[in-house]
Amino acid sequence: MVLQEHNAKDWEQMDPAAIFQALESSEQGLSAAEVQRRLQHYGSNALQEKETPLWRRLLSYFWGPIPWMIEAAAVLSAINGDWKSFFVIFAMLLVNGGIGFWEEKGAADALKALKNQLALKARALRDGQWQEIDATTLVPGDVIRIRLGDVLPADVKLFSGDYLSVDQSALTGESLPVNKKVGAVAYSGTIAKQGEMLALVYATGSQTFFGHTASLVQKAAPVSHFQKAVLGIGNFLIVLALVLSTILIIVELVRGLSFLQLLAFVLVVVVASIPVAMPAVLSVTMALGALALSRMKAIVSRLTSIEEMAGVDILCSDKTGTLTQNKITLGDSVRFHAQDDQELIVAAALASREEDADAIDLAVLAGLQDRAQQLQGLQQSKFIPFDPVSKRTEGQIQASDGKHFRTSKGAPQVLMDMAKLSGDERAKAEKTVEDFAAKGFRTLGVARSDDDGASWQFLGILSLFDPPRVDSKDTIIEAQNHGIEVKMVTGDHQAIASEIAGQLNLGTHILTVDERLSKYAETGQLADGLGAEIERSDGFAQVFPEHKYAIVKILQERGHIVAMTGDGVNDAPALKQADVGIAVSGATDAARAAAALILTAPGLNVIVQAVEEARRIFERMMSYTVYRIAMTLDILFFVVLTMLSFNSYPLTAIMVVLLSLLDDIPIMSIAWDRTAVQKSPVHWEMGRVLSLASMMGLLALGGTLALYLISRFAFDLPLAQLQTVMFLQLIAGGHLMLFLTRTRGPFWKPPYPAPILLMAILGTQIVGIAIVAFGWLMPAISWTIIGLVWAYNILWMLGADLAKLAIHRLMDRQAQHQLRFLNTLNQSLHPAMNVLEADGAAMRRELQSLLHRKQENPHE
Numbered sequence: 089m090v091l092q093e094h095n096a097k098d099w100e101q102m103d104p105a106a107i108f109q110a111l112e113s114s115e116q117g118l119s120a121a122e123v124q125r126r127l128q129h130y131g132s133n134a135l136q137e138k139e140t141p142l143w144r145r146l147l148s149y150f151w152g153p154i155p156w157m158i159e160a161a162a163v164l165s166a167i168n169g170d171w172k173s174f175f176v177i178f179a180m181l182l183v184n185g186g187i188g189f190w191e192e193k194g195a196a197d198a199l200k201a202l203k204n205q206l207a208l209k210a211r212a213l214r215d216g217q218w219q220e221i222d223a224t225t226l227v228p229g230d231v232i233r234i235r236l237g238d239v240l241p242a243d244v245k246l247f248s249g250d251y252l253s254v255d256q257s258a259l260t261g262e263s264l265p266v267n268k269k270v271g272a273v274a275y276s277g278t279i280a281k282q283g284e285m286l287a288l289v290y291a292t293g294s295q296t297f298f299g300h301t302a303s304l305v306q307k308a309a310p311v312s313h314f315q316k317a318v319l320g321i322g323n324f325l326i327v328l329a330l331v332l333s334t335i336l337i338i339v340e341l342v343r344g345l346s347f348l349q350l351l352a353f354v355l356v357v358v359v360a361s362i363p364v365a366m367p368a369v370l371s372v373t374m375a376l377g378a379l380a381l382s383r384m385k386a387i388v389s390r391l392t393s394i395e396e397m398a399g400v401d402i403l404c405s406d407k408t409g410t411l412t413q414n415k416i417t418l419g420d421s422v423r424f425h426a427q428d429d430q431e432l433i434v435a436a437a438l439a440s441r442e443e444d445a446d447a448i449d450l451a452v453l454a455g456l457q458d459r460a461q462q463l464q465g466l467q468q469s470k471f472i473p474f475d476p477v478s479k480r481t482e483g484q485i486q487a488s489d490g491k492h493f494r495t496s497k498g499a500p501q502v503l504m505d506m507a508k509l510s511g512d513e514r515a516k517a518e519k520t521v522e523d524f525a526a527k528g529f530r531t532l533g534v535a536r537s538d539d540d541g542a543s544w545q546f547l548g549i550l551s552l553f554d555p556p557r558v559d560s561k562d563t564i565i566e567a568q569n570h571g572i573e574v575k576m577v578t579g580d581h582q583a584i585a586s587e588i589a590g591q592l593n594l595g596t597h598i599l600t601v602d603e604r605l606s607k608y609a610e611t612g613q614l615a616d617g618l619g620a621e622i623e624r625s626d627g628f629a630q631v632f633p634e635h636k637y638a639i640v641k642i643l644q645e646r647g648h649i650v651a652m653t654g655d656g657v658n659d660a661p662a663l664k665q666a667d668v669g670i671a672v673s674g675a676t677d678a679a680r681a682a683a684a685l686i687l688t689a690p691g692l693n694v695i696v697q698a699v700e701e702a703r704r705i706f707e708r709m710m711s712y713t714v715y716r717i718a719m720t721l722d723i724l725f726f727v728v729l730t731m732l733s734f735n736s737y738p739l740t741a742i743m744v745v746l747l748s749l750l751d752d753i754p755i756m757s758i759a760w761d762r763t764a765v766q767k768s769p770v771h772w773e774m775g776r777v778l779s780l781a782s783m784m785g786l787l788a789l790g791g792t793l794a795l796y797l798i799s800r801f802a803f804d805l806p807l808a809q810l811q812t813v814m815f816l817q818l819i820a821g822g823h824l825m826l827f828l829t830r831t832r833g834p835f836w837k838p839p840y841p842a843p844i845l846l847m848a849i850l851g852t853q854i855v856g857i858a859i860v861a862f863g864w865l866m867p868a869i870s871w872t873i874i875g876l877v878w879a880y881n882i883l884w885m886l887g888a889d890l891a892k893l894a895i896h897r898l899m900d901r902q903a904q905h906q907l908r909f910l911n912t913l914n915q916s917l918h919p920a921m922n923v924l925e926a927d928g929a930a931m932r933r934e935l936q937s938l939l940h941r942k943q944e945n946p947h948e
Contacts, residue, residue: 113229117213237676249285385689393684503533525583571768576627595626721785
């Protein structure tokens with residue numbers, strides 16, 4: 089079957105009936121069999137991404153500054169006739185490229201699997217039933233329902249409903265949402281901000297407006313602060329290696345060494361000392377961390393957010409569904425103009441719609457005693473869904489006797505205003521809301537209009553109870569033990585928030601949103617004392633979405649790393665602004681698109697687990713960085729100092745290549761290592777890292793130089809055997825140092841190395857010992873010498889571990905002194921700062937007054 093094709097302008101100009109005819113569809117949607125036929129004709133509803141072929145990705149590992157240096161060293165070895173070095177260097181090139189390619193391919197496959205979990209969903213009418221489907225299976229002719237918070241999955245023609253407010257700024261740059269009515273078209277990738285309509289899909293995939301105009305350029309993920317710092321260190325090490333190598337070349341050329349042999353050796357030393365494996369270690373560690381989080385039902389949409397997650401110290405959490413069960417049940421009711429409780433519940437049920445699966449709607453419908461009988465003869469001709477502005481739903485009803493009326497349910501204050509409730513009735517209603525709130529109950533006002541909304545009658549108030557999740561209190565205590573302050577954010581009344589917060593060990597100091605926060609959200613001007621008040625509070629009540637953004641921004645301005653949870657389309661700005669935006673289970677597509685972390689299971693426990701995993705990932709990266717800096721200092725300075733001092737090669741080119749190869753293989757496995765979870769938020773501590781790495785590097789260099797001098801002058805070993813001893817020393821000492829840098833405590837205490845890391849190190853040590861014992865590619869040394877070298881390194885390891893603990897204690901003591909000094913300074917300056925803040929506010933007011941008078945009278 090071939091369907092008629094049209095361009096975008098045609099679809100916009102055609103009326104819905106003509107499009108149904110052109111697409112051979114109807115308002116009842118398509119059958120499953122027809123969908124399959126059209127999928128074969130049109131393809132899946134997805135933009136075809138341009139993937140680099142595997143062979144080209146493999147070749148890229150042999151093209152670039154570092155591969156060029158290895159290749160140059162191999163060519164120079166061949167020119168010098170050193171074929172052993174040539175083949176070993178060539179093998180190193182293949183192994184490095186192969187490992188890097190394989191690890192990055194695994195990381196890319198893992199991220200692709202995560203991306204598939206984030207696929208958009210759509211509600212389509214198929215075989216006469218509304219179904220939730222993967223948006224990729226949509227075809228032209230499908231009938232879909234678009235609701236508040238949806239990211240439109242295809243280009244559509246709107247054919248039923250009141251209106252749809254669409255944010256299409258991503259496509260057109262328009263800053264304000266655009267209202268669409270029946271007959272209008274809406275484009276793939278835009279976001280439904282308000283309203284609800286039915287639509288007919290007319291274009292999918294690359295045939296959509298977005299598909300025609302989008303640039304299919306593959307955008308790399310932004311680099312985090314931590315990655316920038318680590319890569320910056322890598323660049324510094326490269327520069328250091330090149331500077332020292334240049335000095336070495338100049339000195340040795342003056343001494344008369346062969347230029348080609350010297351250059352080949354220096355190139356190999358530089359390659360061995362610079363962090364060749366750094367990009368692969370970074371990407372693999374992050375990807376494996378993201379996979380671990382996905383198994384915890386938390387999907388990372390931006391890998392770089394893992395760093396921020398590890399440093400979060402304030403979590404602003406939604407109440408409903410995150411801290412509570414989101415299993416709302418009806419409690420007691422208070423009648424005003426309703427005859428009985430069932431009349432009140434029936435009116436609320438007529439302003440509900442079951443297929444939307446809204447928790448409040450389902451609770452109201454479940455409160456009907458005999459649903460079939462109660463709703464008999466009443467047909468909902470139109471339904472206006474809830475939105476954050478109106479804060480209510482409405483149903484337009486046609487009775488069997490031909491009468492029309494409307495019912496509405498929503499925020500009690502809104503319904504009171506609609507019904508013009510005043511006097512004693514208003515006072516009674518407000519006291520009812522407060523009484524219910526004091527017990528932790530939410531309330532729902534219900535009203536009815538018999539004259540098409542000209543006047544409303546307030547029927548009564550329903551109470552709703554959403555109990556705390558069983559695990560919420562324990563999880564909050566655990567988060568607090570991890571140094572994370574949890575603040576509740578809810579649109580509920582202050583009394584409800586205070587009651588629930590008290591039950592959950594959050595504290596009961598709940599800040600009710602007032603005009604000061606609203607003013608900040610609009611103008612960015614912070615009222616006196618508001619920042620400190622927000623920082624001290626345990627939560628926020630009666631919050632609108634724009635207030636969430638303001639709360640996050642104020643806390644960030646006060647130096648906090650903030651995580652924010654959200655689920656609605658209007659939460660998107662706050663989720664984007666937060667250091668870690670978290671879309672909770674059941675969130676809208678718009679919230680998921682804005683978030684860095686997307687939860688697929690309810691509750692707060694997932695977030696705490698995600699923070700713990702992020703801190704583990706951070707520790708792995710820190711230990712790798714310290715190890716890499718220390719090893720570079722050890723190898724590079726040892727080779728340069730011994731050559732300048734004794735005018736002889738301390739290692740052969742083959743040894744340096746093997747050393748680099750045997751170092752890089754186990755370092756990859758650090759991505760799987762076990763690490764301790766820090767009990768407080770972790771941050772990139774450049775001073776600590778550089779101090780620790782430098783001290784460990786100098787200790788390693790001292791140990792290596794001492795063994796060289798002992799072997800050369802005390803034992804008078806020949807140069808060939810001396811080089812083999814130093815090869816074994818650098819392999820053994822380097823891997824033992826990895827055991828030291830991977831933990832802040834003593835190396836013999838938990839967390840113990842992961843089996844894969846332990847096996848990788850043991851495997852390379854066995855290979856290294858076999859090489860020196862059997863004389864593969866170098867002169868052999870005796871088992872006695874091997875044993876002595878290992879005994880020397882174990883003694884060095886014990887001493888170096890004590891030195892490491894002393895360095896950490898010293899830095900911890902300095903940090904505590906600095907913290908105490910800052911606290912003392914803050915306490916002493918606090919009264920003065922309050923005075924200055926008040927004076928500053930008064931001065932600002934005076935300046936504004938002067939400016940106002942100046943505008944009114946320019947000659948003043």
